[in-house]
Amino acid sequence: MLSPSTAEVVRQSGAVPGAEYLLEVENVRKAFPGVLALDNVSFRLKRGHVHALMGENGAGKSTLMKIIAGIYQPDSGSFRLKGQEIRLTSPLDALQYGIAMIHQELNLMAFMTVAENIWIRREPLNGFGFVRHDEMRRKTQALFDRLDIGVDPEAEVRDLSVANRQMVEIAKAVSYESDILIMDEPTSALTDREVDHLFKIIRTLKAQGKGIVYITHKMNELFEIADEVSVFRDGKFVGEHQASDVTRDDIIKLMVGREITQMFPKQTVPIGDVALSVRNLTLKGRFHDISFDLHKGEILGLAGLVGSGRSNVAETLFGVSPATSGTIAVEGREIAIRNPGVAMDAGMAFLTEDRKESGCFLLLSVLDNMQIAVLRDKYVRAGFVREREVEALCQEQKTSLRVRTPDLAEPVLNLSGGNQQKVLIARWLMTHPSILILDEPTRGIDVGSKAEIHRLISELAAKGVAVLMISSEMPEVLGMSDRVMVMHEGRMTGIVDRKDATQVKIMELASQ
Amino acid sequence: MTTEPAPTLIRPAEASVAARRRLPPELSILGVMIGMMLLFEVLGWIFVGQSFIANPLRLKIMILQEAVIGIIAVGVTQTIIMGGIDLSSGSLVGMTAMIAASLAQSAGFTHAVYPGLTGLNPLFPVAAGLFCGLLAGLINGGLIALTKIPPFIATLGMMVSARGVADWYTDGQPIGNLEDSYAVIGSGWWPVVIFLAVAAIFHIALRYTRYGKFTYAIGANPLAARVSGINVERHIMVVYMLAGLLSGLAGIVQTARAISGQAGVGVGFELDAIAAAVIGGTSLSGGVGRLTGTVIGTVILGVLTSGFTFLNVDAHYQEIIKGAVIIAAVVTDQYRQRRRRSV
Numbered sequence: 001m002l003s004p005s006t007a008e009v010v011r012q013s014g015a016v017p018g019a020e021y022l023l024e025v026e027n028v029r030k031a032f033p034g035v036l037a038l039d040n041v042s043f044r045l046k047r048g049h050v051h052a053l054m055g056e057n058g059a060g061k062s063t064l065m066k067i068i069a070g071i072y073q074p075d076s077g078s079f080r081l082k083g084q085e086i087r088l089t090s091p092l093d094a095l096q097y098g099i100a101m102i103h104q105e106l107n108l109m110a111f112m113t114v115a116e117n118i119w120i121r122r123e124p125l126n127g128f129g130f131v132r133h134d135e136m137r138r139k140t141q142a143l144f145d146r147l148d149i150g151v152d153p154e155a156e157v158r159d160l161s162v163a164n165r166q167m168v169e170i171a172k173a174v175s176y177e178s179d180i181l182i183m184d185e186p187t188s189a190l191t192d193r194e195v196d197h198l199f200k201i202i203r204t205l206k207a208q209g210k211g212i213v214y215i216t217h218k219m220n221e222l223f224e225i226a227d228e229v230s231v232f233r234d235g236k237f238v239g240e241h242q243a244s245d246v247t248r249d250d251i252i253k254l255m256v257g258r259e260i261t262q263m264f265p266k267q268t269v270p271i272g273d274v275a276l277s278v279r280n281l282t283l284k285g286r287f288h289d290i291s292f293d294l295h296k297g298e299i300l301g302l303a304g305l306v307g308s309g310r311s312n313v314a315e316t317l318f319g320v321s322p323a324t325s326g327t328i329a330v331e332g333r334e335i336a337i338r339n340p341g342v343a344m345d346a347g348m349a350f351l352t353e354d355r356k357e358s359g360c361f362l363l364l365s366v367l368d369n370m371q372i373a374v375l376r377d378k379y380v381r382a383g384f385v386r387e388r389e390v391e392a393l394c395q396e397q398k399t400s401l402r403v404r405t406p407d408l409a410e411p412v413l414n415l416s417g418g419n420q421q422k423v424l425i426a427r428w429l430m431t432h433p434s435i436l437i438l439d440e441p442t443r444g445i446d447v448g449s450k451a452e453i454h455r456l457i458s459e460l461a462a463k464g465v466a467v468l469m470i471s472s473e474m475p476e477v478l479g480m481s482d483r484v485m486v487m488h489e490g491r492m493t494g495i496v497d498r499k500d501a502t503q504v505k506i507m508e509l510a511s512q
Numbered sequence: 513m514t515t516e517p518a519p520t521l522i523r524p525a526e527a528s529v530a531a532r533r534r535l536p537p538e539l540s541i542l543g544v545m546i547g548m549m550l551l552f553e554v555l556g557w558i559f560v561g562q563s564f565i566a567n568p569l570r571l572k573i574m575i576l577q578e579a580v581i582g583i584i585a586v587g588v589t590q591t592i593i594m595g596g597i598d599l600s601s602g603s604l605v606g607m608t609a610m611i612a613a614s615l616a617q618s619a620g621f622t623h624a625v626y627p628g629l630t631g632l633n634p635l636f637p638v639a640a641g642l643f644c645g646l647l648a649g650l651i652n653g654g655l656i657a658l659t660k661i662p663p664f665i666a667t668l669g670m671m672v673s674a675r676g677v678a679d680w681y682t683d684g685q686p687i688g689n690l691e692d693s694y695a696v697i698g699s700g701w702w703p704v705v706i707f708l709a710v711a712a713i714f715h716i717a718l719r720y721t722r723y724g725k726f727t728y729a730i731g732a733n734p735l736a737a738r739v740s741g742i743n744v745e746r747h748i749m750v751v752y753m754l755a756g757l758l759s760g761l762a763g764i765v766q767t768a769r770a771i772s773g774q775a776g777v778g779v780g781f782e783l784d785a786i787a788a789a790v791i792g793g794t795s796l797s798g799g800v801g802r803l804t805g806t807v808i809g810t811v812i813l814g815v816l817t818s819g820f821t822f823l824n825v826d827a828h829y830q831e832i833i834k835g836a837v838i839i840a841a842v843v844t845d846q847y848r849q850r851r852r853r854s855v
Binding site: 318320339340341343344350352357358359360361362363364368371372373375376380383384385387427 | 722732733738739
């Protein structure tokens, strides 16, 4: 096994030209508490090729990338770089071996210049240890000329557009003279013209013999830029193909090809009147022109890839980020939902996507977490909380939802993810909503709790509650929904009835 | 699901969270306080040959001098629990002291600030002081809630400006000759009674009312509080208004006690108030804290000052040690939180 420094010397001397594969990863396994993220996955990257990775959210692409970039260490498996067995222990390690990752969420320092960002930790110094800014600028300009990037090296990163920041990230990766570049959905924030520019850069890099790992959700990009494609599903590798040999439908089938093994206890209930009617709802920059009706007793699934605007629609419906135009009517009465309070008065409840960020009060007790929403207009007399009544109610919820906690005074921080989720569900059930918006109601929780939550959602619908359920999990969407609405890049691409809904159909609508 | 509680289903042991036998977190800080007093007691017998504790006059002075800081600490603690901070409380004491004193001068005093407004019923200066404090608090809260600038900056600005108002009000001249009926507020045990009453009222408010639940919720997670339907902006304004009101009350008590209004009064009080809160277990990251802790923290600051004076320790050393105690309290707080997070 080579040390990173030796490897760098070897690399710079060009002594190992051979090896057809830049990178060979075999039988990699990676488990997180409760999840097997990667199950015996193998992956190979050829010199001068673009290798696309595809799969649904949570299929394991990002985990594999992070292993290749040295961010995670695999539990087992082998890792060969140009035929040499290596082991990465940190992202810096990976960089020294010539592996650079361009993150989806950009990691630039906003208040520093482009040049400072690119050469951070490697600034050219003079004899006194001061940074030679002129030299740094010159090197940056040379780099940009090579890649045909028209950004001022002296500009501050915060003044750059997202696309230009992306270019700076790529230039930074190239500046390490890396052989392997990992790009995680690089086009998610780019316009068509910017994408063309990016592809031009990628082709230049290919011609220089670099290998590029390219994660994407977009089919058209796959066929335009990739040489090979590997498909992942549920942490497993399902196949590698030449991009020229496969069709779009093949890929979709590979991505979703799993059988629905879990049973979803969806009860068939009569669908009632319209509870929520949304017309031309728009939040500038996030989503446009969303129109749909949600009926009493109906579960409307909302599918789409991450970043398609699903969660934004939910937040706007609940008044977290009020709409810029369009109308929302509850039971036929149009209301301007300016803040969550208004939405709650109209009978809505909203289980947010991110439990820790916008759901739980981690330091507070289970009781405080459960009762907070109901205290807005109930169980308070002259400002004083009617503790005994609220506590009894919370106790009842705790029992019926089977929240596993020693008692209600336990900080919610100490509960498992599934139990935290149940606490949040209890918070909203106590308000007796007539419209329930659920954003990823079962994300990151164990199978048992999942089934319980599914059963609960179904029961609520049977009682006439109108449910809007966002989910990235195809089986959940298909198993639970009466209808499925699909979004892509801020637009609604279709509403599919339960009987017509298939994974392929939804995936098609979601990736257009 | 029914809204009716079902008490029969609940085992008595689970019936009340409040009744749970878990040692209150104030106990350790109370132990520190008692330990300190005992330490001074021992050192007293060794170095000055007398008792520290068995001297009612000393204890009275000790508590009296901290009462004003205690009153503002009640407000400051609440802003900290809500995830904010209030640096303006000391300056507001100075500002409201001047305004209240100017309306509390004796009848017929010819050199009064407002010669036409002497000998007023003490309700007027009290109302004016409280109102000015409330107004300053409203400005603090409004800035924080509506412009979203950090509470540190908003109240720092208020700290500087309010001190400016206090100096400008009489060009730095003290305001003396206050009515006896006004001075009563600061006489005897009144400052301590006011402090403890205020602390008790807000302790109950934090613990048992919706106001309190919302304050903790916003401090623990403002985004989740908003999604739970809480009008976060309005609540922030209310809490800062109450903090300002308490600063006004402290200014009134201060002038009544000194029987004069001085523009320089209250300098550095805001830091003592924050220190009292932090020593008492309030977390600067919000969501955690209790007023009982703040009361004990205030007393600890008093014990330190009083104890060192009693031992004839140089005032400069006193400051150095006081600083170390505050830092020790914050370090312990950080440590406690880290341990809790790693559970």
